Amino acid sequence: MARDVSGGPYILWFRDCGTSCLERVGGKNAGLGEMTRAGLRVPPGFAITTDAYRDFLGEAGLGPEIEKVLVRLDGRDLAAVEQASHDIRRMVSGAPVPALVADAVAEAYALLCSESGVPDLPVAVRSSATAEDLPGASFAGQQDTFLWVRSAEAVLTHTVRCWSSLFTARAISYRDEMDLRSGTLLISVGVQKMSNARTAGVMFTLNPANGDRSTIAVDASWGLGESVASGAVTPDNFLVDKVTLEIVRRTASPKLIEHVPDPATGRVEVSLVPAERRDRLCLSDEEVVQLAELGKRIERYHGGPQDIEWAIDRDLAFPDNVVLLQSRPETVWSRRSRAPIGGAAGIESVLATLLAPLKGSAPHDT
Amino acid sequence: MAIKVEPTVGPGKVELTVETRFPSPFEVKTPPGAEGWQDLYPYYSVFSEDRRSEEEAAFWFQDGVHWREVLYPFDSIFMEFALKCLSQYNTRFYIIPPAMGVDYRILNGYTYLSPVGIADQAVIGSRVPHFLERAGYYFQNWDALYAKWLVKMKQVIADVDAISFSPLPEMEETGRVTEGRGLSSSFDLMSQYDKLIELGLKGWQYHFEFLNLGYAAYLDYFGFCKQAFPDMRDQTIAKMVSGIEVDLFRPDDELKRLANAAVRLGVAEELRSGTAAEALARLAKAKNGPAWIAELEKSKTPWFNFSGGTGFYHHDPVWAEHLDVPFTFLRSYITKVEAGEDLSRPLDAIRAERDRLAAEYAALLPTEEDRTTFQGKLGLARTVFPYIENHNFYVEHWHHAVFWRKMRELGKVFVSAGFTGDVDDIFYLRRDEIPVALFDMSSAWAVGTSPRGPKYWPREIARRKGIVDALRKWSPPPALGVPPTVVTEPFTIMLWGITSESINTWLGGAAGAALKGFAASPGVVEGPARVITSAAELDQVRDGEILVCPITAPSWGPIFSRIKAAVTDVGGMMSHAAIVCREYGLPAVVGTGFATRQIKTGQMLRVDGNNGSVTVL
DSSP: OOSOOSOTTTEEEGGGOOGGGHHHHHHHHHHHHHHHHTTOOOOOEEEEOHHHHHHHHHHHTHHHHHHHHHHTOOTTOHHHHHHHHHHHHHHHHHSOOOHHHHHHHHHHHHHHHHHHTOTTOOEEEEEEETTTTBTTBOOTTSSOEEEEEOSHHHHHHHHHHHHHGGGOHHHHHHHHHHTOOSTTOOEEEEEEEOOOEEEEEEEESSOTTTOOTTEEEEEEEEBSTHHHHTTOSOOEEEEEETTTOOEEEEEOOOOOEEEEEETTTTEEEEEEOOHHHHTSOSSOHHHHHHHHHHHHHHHHHHTSOEEEEEEEETTSOTTTTEEEEEEEEOOHHHHSOOOOOOOOOSHHHHHHHHHSTTSOSOTTOO | OEEEEEEEEETTEEEEEEEEEOOOTTTOOOOTTOTTGGGGSOGGGBOOGGGHHHHHHSOEEEOTTTOOSOOOTTTHHHHHHHHHHHHHIIIIISOOTTEEEEEEEEETTEEEEEEEEOOOHHHHHHHHHHHHHHHHHHHHTHHHHHHHHHHHHHHHHHHHHHOOOOOOOSSOOHHHHHTTOOOOHHHHHHHHHHHHHHHHHHHHHHHHHHHHHHHHHHHHHHHHHHHHSTTOOHHHHHHTTOOSOOGGGHHHHHHHHHHHHHHHTTOHHHHSSSOHHHHHHHHHHSTTHHHHHHHHHHHHHHHTOOBSSOSOSTTSOBTTTOTHHHHHHHHHHHHHHHTTOOOSOOHHHHHHHHHHHHHHHHHHSSSHHHHHHHHHHHHHHHHHHHHHHHHHIIIIIIIHHHHHHHHHHHHHHHHHTTSOSSGGGGGGSOTTHHHHHHHHHHHHHHHTSOOSHHHHHHHHHHHHHHHHHHHHTSOOOSEESOOOSSOOOHHHHHHHOOOHHHHHHHHHHHTTOOEEOEEEEOOEEEEEEEEOOSGGGGGGOOTTOEEEESOOOGGGGGGGGTOSEEEESSOOTTSHHHHHHHHHTOOEEEOOSSHHHHOOTTOEEEEETTTTEEEEO
């Protein structure tokens, strides 16, 4: 290789991270790394490691300052928490980013642009906390995501914002409640090529309605995935048989709004979905099946049901347009113990079926 | 159909209650011109004042799966035999705890059935130990008993084949005198008929020896799958037991073999056009033609004893006698072979897929015990499945084909004795009238005078033809009487696919609702409809059409290479249509109740085999 693209200690490309790097890149980035390594279609990108954040704190001497604010804080005093959050975030965003960090980020972004063949490549900048996304500690939504970011400078600005998002009032009081110490908490940031999403949404590799492990449920709406994640629209719903990959059910919903990037302003706008698209299914059957296939692979790779964010990139052709944005372990059904189906094989069970042909088997079984 | 809609006021809300029932059998009018139709069928098979109270209390559904058309007087034979034999195994052999038999009636020539359940829990309980012992024995010894069954069944068919009918001779052969037999040709004629009927019944005894138990085991496995995986599709459940060599598919496989042989032997051109007879005449003269004909002969016995219909009607075209039917399919296969297509059903691939499905679903079950239970039920379902599929070839196809052939032989005797004008006229006689007519024939032959038959029967048959024609124009309601609130009788569900839901669909269907049925085979397609009501019309089907029919028979297999989808009036998860469509990978919706009546040929349809709906576009 002609030049060092490792980014030193501050940058880890998704293709080089995995769960073993969890401490340095956080759960979200580690997950993306795992998916990339598993050969799944994940938009390319890199993690700005916790080392960058640590050196940022260190160089500015922020650690003790933050501790000072937090140590005397009563987590139940909401006004005080608000004030602390405000103070800390101002400290964080006002502090200079070490030149080594800024250079490494700029270099990595430039490489991502040249690899994608797009100057000023729009990227998503997301925080990836080390305590987040772990089974049993669902911090989902506690940190920020910035979409459609388009320059090295902007990436850096939003990286700092992500760092400071560790100290939103909500995050502080949540950690206080969970007895997690904020001062020692590290954060990584993910920078990922933005998908030009025609449709996006989430997918569970089980049926969230009844925990059925033989199905994959897909929620989808027009535009970027924010409208589905935030619950702003009732998405289309698809149920796919995990084993046969047949679509068992399609439910079209009126999708009133969509999040779309505005190339002129470089911002993500919320707009009304035109009437002719509103009630139409926003995924084709082949896209649904492709998604389910990917979901099945991720689940197999991780050895358990997953909660996956995905998008259909309008700039790519099928099946490359079906891309995965994030995967984390499903936490609701996975944590419950599963009740056995029960019943027995053989004549007793045949008898039970004859006695209650529509109830399935084994009402006799005790 | 009486549909009463009346608003009722409930606590705090106003609801619409839809009260529905089907007409009472005693409200149904005789179609004009069909007066006296009751005499065409046995006295016990029609609704009557004698049993009115119990007949009115029961719920009856028209069995369009097997008897969609008007029954000819003779043809009621296999309907009666089938229901009698089905019933005896529930009631008297295996002592199925909650179910007696299935009662039958003929109304305006159409067959109505009424499963007889047992409501008394004490009675059900007292039947349980007997069931466990008897049915248990069959399940434990299934393979050995099935091997025995095949021998018995083939013997019945051989015995039917050995029967022969010939006109009474002017003078008995010398042999009858010199051997001291002391029995006349007319005695033989009468006893051969009795023997034929006896063998017909015997075949049906065997038909149901395993069937109810087999379906019950399948339903048990089916229920477990649905309980474990509520969204698992019926066809996936069936797929996990499929892929075994099935005799029922063998006739179609033979056509594929013959298509390959035709191309290999270079006689495709000779086979390409004209009637089957013309093609065979060309072949006889062609190089390698006789070699292909020899291959055809090899296939014919027994595999061309295959009905183009259900096999329950004397006029269902059997391949062996209507070579034009298989030749139509053969030609389309030849075209495919010439195009380089591989016609073989990829059994290894089907089997591998079947095993993959079973392994993956098993892995998704919550516990090791559940996996063991699943494997047990799946194993039993796989044990019983070959019988479920194959009995149909042995009884309804092969046995019936030979039986009808013999009846036509007797029909010729009737013609030669002047009793009837046409071979098939004999089917306008009830089976109990034939021995009487034969005695008339025999007696006059013995006395040396004229039988009354040649004057009596042509007149009577003409009258009966008028009645049958009038009945044919009548459209039978899908059911009679008051439907049960919930269908729980296991055989109604297992054998006819009738559930509370389908009854509601029938009730709604008449009110003009969209067609809904069982999603039998996945996929969504659009295309023009072709409504076919009998096998004889199959040649009208054009490439890319959607077949709309009362029911698809397995022998229609080859037609599936032309059509885009299939829609049937009747059928459930285990109907032949469902099984065959899955084999051929075509979208199918079965059990719509009304498709052939609501859809017209040429209408554009959307068939959704995923959700079981059919829409006229």
